[in-house]
Structure formats: C-alpha cells, structure tokens
Amino acid sequence: MxxxxxxxxxxxxxxxxxxxxxxxxxxxxxxxxxxxxxxxEAKPAAAPATGKKARRYVTLDKVIVMLRHGPGEADTHYLSADLVIATTEENEKLAKSHLPLMRSIAVSTLSGFSMDKAQAMTVEQYAEQINKAFTASYEREQMEKPFSEVMVGKLIIE
Structure with missing residues (x-):
C-alpha cells in the first residue's frame, strides 16, 4: 500500500x-x-507601390433574385450573388452611400435571366453584364460612378 x-x-x-x-x-x-x-511602432505606413490611388473594396452582399421560368417550366429557381465594388479611398464613403442604388441595378439586371441562360454564363460574363448595367444607369442619370468596376464575389444558382 x-x-x-x-x-x-x-x-x-x-x-x-x-x-x-x-x-x-x-x-x-x-x-x-x-x-x-x-x-x-516607428515604422511608417507603407505607401502604395505604384502612383495609383489606394484601392478599397466595398461589398454588396446577398443580391437574391428569382430567375424567369422557361417555357413549360414550373419549378422556381433563384440566383444569389455577393458583389465586390472596387473604388478609391476618396470615393469609398460615396460608394457606400450608393449601395442601395447598386443593389437595385443588380437586381433588375440579374432578374432578367432565365434558368437556362443563368446556368450557361460564366462568372466573368455576369460581372460584364452587371458592369454594363451600372455604366448605362449612371450615364442615364448623368452621375459619375464612385467606383471603377464591380466583381462577383460569390454566385449561387438553385
């Protein structure tokens, strides 16, 4: 023991x-x-390597639309996309204030697709279509775009 x-x-x-x-x-x-x-602490903040303005990225999350029905189709299909807006540091606040307008333009553009067309498109084609719609809308409203391009961060089709 x-x-x-x-x-x-x-x-x-x-x-x-x-x-x-x-x-x-x-x-x-x-x-x-x-x-x-x-x-x-003593190290200074690094300046951009090139002479370009510092880029900022603003997200526009959860743009969800119902896709149009094809002929003779009864199932409902949805498209969900998260968009990334490239802007400059100076225009970041303005771009954020334009997010509701950008959401409206994106919804009207994406909701025009049918399921067949949506499945056939690539992410680059979606970005191209959305960028064209933004450019046309800002020109129609005679406003300057506070961003340089829109990219697709996430795309889901159901």
Missing part, C-alpha cells in the same frame, strides 16, 4: 512539473521580444 501511494504521488509530481514547464514556456514565447515593439 505504501508503494502505491509513493507511485501515485510520483506521477502527480511529474504531471505538475510538466504542466508548470509548459505554462512557463508558453508565457516566455508569448511575450514580445525587447525592442521589437518600438521598431514596429
């Missing part, structure tokens, strides 16, 4: 020492190295 108590006590002692060593190693590795924090 005395041997069993010593053996159990030894295992508990080894487990406590191992846990303490692991905790100490984690604490030592987690603290920042001396001098690195000051260097990181």
């Amino acid at each position: 005395n041997t069993k108590v010593k053996l159990i006590g030894g295992f508990v002692l080894v487990a406590l020492l191992a846990a303490g060593a692991a905790g100490g190693a984690m604490w030592y590795l987690a603290k920042p190295a001396a001098g690195h924090a000051e260097v990181a």
Whole structure:
C-alpha cells in the first residue's frame, strides 16, 4: 500500500512539473521580444507601390433574385450573388452611400435571366453584364460612378 501511494504521488509530481514547464514556456514565447515593439511602432505606413490611388473594396452582399421560368417550366429557381465594388479611398464613403442604388441595378439586371441562360454564363460574363448595367444607369442619370468596376464575389444558382 505504501508503494502505491509513493507511485501515485510520483506521477502527480511529474504531471505538475510538466504542466508548470509548459505554462512557463508558453508565457516566455508569448511575450514580445525587447525592442521589437518600438521598431514596429516607428515604422511608417507603407505607401502604395505604384502612383495609383489606394484601392478599397466595398461589398454588396446577398443580391437574391428569382430567375424567369422557361417555357413549360414550373419549378422556381433563384440566383444569389455577393458583389465586390472596387473604388478609391476618396470615393469609398460615396460608394457606400450608393449601395442601395447598386443593389437595385443588380437586381433588375440579374432578374432578367432565365434558368437556362443563368446556368450557361460564366462568372466573368455576369460581372460584364452587371458592369454594363451600372455604366448605362449612371450615364442615364448623368452621375459619375464612385467606383471603377464591380466583381462577383460569390454566385449561387438553385
């Protein structure tokens, strides 16, 4: 009996020492190295590599439309797309304020597709159609676009 108590006590002692060593190693590795924090704070913000303006991306999530029925088709099909709008840092706020207009243009463009046409198109073709619709709408309203292009971030057809 005395041997069993010593053996159990030894295992508990080894487990406590191992846990303490692991905790100490984690604490030592987690603290920042001396001098690195000051260097990181002193580093100036990197300017864009080219002379172009800094690009920003604004998302227009969950544009969901019901696709038109084909002849003799009774099933309902839906298209869901997440759009990414490329803009500049100066126009980012204006682009965000235009999101409801952009959603309306995207819905009217995408809802015109039938299921057959929607399945046959590539993501690039969707982006091209949406960009054409945005350009036409902004020209019709005589407004300047606060973005350079619209890209498709996610596309689901059911």
